[in-house]
Amino acid sequence: MRNENSAFAATAEPLLDIETLRAETPGCEKVVHFNNAGCGLIASPVLETMLGHLRLEAEIGGYEAAALRTENVAAFHAETAALLNAEARNIAFAGSATHAYANALSAIPFQAGDVILTTRNDFISNQIAFLALRRRFGVRIVHAPDLPEGGVDVEAMAALMRGERPRLVAATQIPTNSGLIQPVAEIGRYCREYDLLYLVDACQSVGQLEVDVTEIGCDFLTATCRKFLRGPRATGFLYASDRVLAQGYEPLFIDMHGARWTAPEEYQTAATARRFEEWEMPYAAVIGSAEAVRYARGVGLPAIADRAARLSADLRKLLAGVPNVRVLDRGARLGALVTVAVEGWEPEPFKQALDARGVNSALSFREFAQFDFGVDQDVDWALRLSPHYYNTAAEVDAVVDAVRELTWTPRPARSRSSGTPGRTRR
Missing domain, CATH: 3.90.1150.10 (Aspartate Aminotransferase, domain 1)
Structure with a gap:
């Protein structure tokens, strides 16, 4: 030993x-x-935080407990933003990374002939979602080739960006089936150069690696809290950049948390990434996730x-x-x-x-x-x-x-x- x-x-x-x-x-x-x-x-601090909130819900009621813990809930957005080098306004809680990813995809007004440019090492649910978009809207899916030693060929991907002008560029930083770490920041530099929308799946990297959305240059980034962040299950988040917020991207199905019903025929979308959240949340899990992020940052x-x-x-x-x-x-x-x-x-x-x-x-x-x-x-x-x-x-x-x-x-x-x-x- x-x-x-x-x-x-x-x-x-x-x-x-x-x-x-x-x-x-x-x-x-x-x-x-x-x-x-x-x-x-x-970790024990995460567990105790969650149990404490559940006890409070049992003692005084779920709505009442949430009202007493508004600062703890807001800490989820602040802590997650600090983890990613972002701002709290850019963070939305989600029930899973896949839920966050689907919400991001639903915000993009795909039309027949639009191109989704992705890699050969992507998460299975993402690829199925792309195929579903192809079946429903007639989008095209283009996979950038890999290098002989493995991992995406960024220069070949950049050439496809120039030639295809994709509606969306998507990459998974670490696929579920491999230890490969994709060069998402290099891809992001080309996306910024060609002014392309960029979505990153960081489900396996957040909590394991230093993930900086400014360095990556992504418009959307999704992740879970249950993996390397060591948070509870059924928790995740979506990062939405200031650019996509300003341009009015919003989920296809938006509820009373993400928008205000301002008149019988009108609604006003929330100014922040909260537009991608839903009114009902598992508050003990949200607060526990905030503690998990805080714990990781402390380590x-x-x-x-x-x-x-x-x-x-x-x-x-x-x-x-x-x-x-x-x-x-x-x-x-x-x-x-x-x-x-x-x-x-x-x-x-x-x-x-x-x-x-x-x-x-x-x-x-x-x-x-x-x-x-x-x-x-x-x-x-x-x-x-x-x-x-x-x-x-x-x-x-x-x-x-x-x-x-x-x-x-x-x-x-x-x-x-x-x-x-x-x-x-x-």
């Missing part, structure tokens, strides 16, 4: 107080949690990003040496999602075997990544492991040992025609 700080002491700046961080993470006592790309383990995103990258790089390197395991992650820059193909096992039994050893993981399937898994790498399923800053080098070793032990006793592989078993979404 390795010394915890040995892998980080030479270059990590500053060192994190891992002992305290783990003490504030009750789940660390029960599992080796390498499924932070699904849901991070909630420090530079230190978080450094440690998560080091743990995942170590994990990736060690897994590459395990027989019957193939590391799938490709690209110039990789994050804290480590995906591997495992020979000789069906997906669900392999995950269940890891579960039985106290290791939390996730599965990805071909349909999650039709280009990467289907066209490029011919993979039916992959194991996804995603450590975070509160994990340890010893846990990395334990996970690798568990995978190695299991691959020594292979099981019959699932045939291509046997269907898809139960799946983990993101």
Whole structure:
């Protein structure tokens, strides 16, 4: 077993107080949690904040509790804005990253022949949404090519911007099926140069990396709170730039929170990104999400990003040496999602075997990544492991040992025609 700080002491700046961080993470006592790309383990301050609000709702009523906690609710917008180098007026709460993404898409008045320019490594729900827009409105979907080493070819994408003049440029910073980190800021520079609308899915990057919307240059950005931010489920947010707010972009279905009914035939849209919110909110989750963002900012995103990258790089390197395991992650820059193909096992039994050893993981399937898994790498399923800053080098070793032990006793592989078993979404 390795010394915890040995892998980080030479270059990590500053060192994190891992002992305290783990003490504030009750789940660390029960599992080796390498499924932070699904849901991070909630820290005690976040849990207590949420429970406190639920108790207040039980004692005095839901509306009354919300009225007493208006500053706590407003803190969600302020804390999230500070995390992204934005302003509170640019932030809208959403029930999920997908909900936020759909709201952003609904604000764009697509017409037949409009082009959506995207990448080959995008989130499955985004691609399905684009296909639905094509079916309903007749838009065209153009995928920029990848570089030979993986990741989008930005120069080729820029050429497509010039030639196609897309109505929307969309990119996912880190796809759900891979550790690839896409160069979203480089894409954003071309979008600004050509005055194109730019939407970024940062679901897997917010809380793991430093994400600066000014540097990226996006018009919309969506993310969840449950993953690397370690917040509650069914929470997320949408960033909307001042430009799109000023130009009047608004969701297709807007309610009494996002607009005022000013006359029998008229309404006035909210001036801020709140136009993308709905009146009803899970207030305990909103307040808990604010605390989760505050907690991450207190730990420090530079230190978080450094440690998560080091743990995942170590994990990736060690897994590459395990027989019957193939590391799938490709690209110039990789994050804290480590995906591997495992020979000789069906997906669900392999995950269940890891579960039985106290290791939390996730599965990805071909349909999650039709280009990467289907066209490029011919993979039916992959194991996804995603450590975070509160994990340890010893846990990395334990996970690798568990995978190695299991691959020594292979099981019959699932045939291509046997269907898809139960799946983990993101």
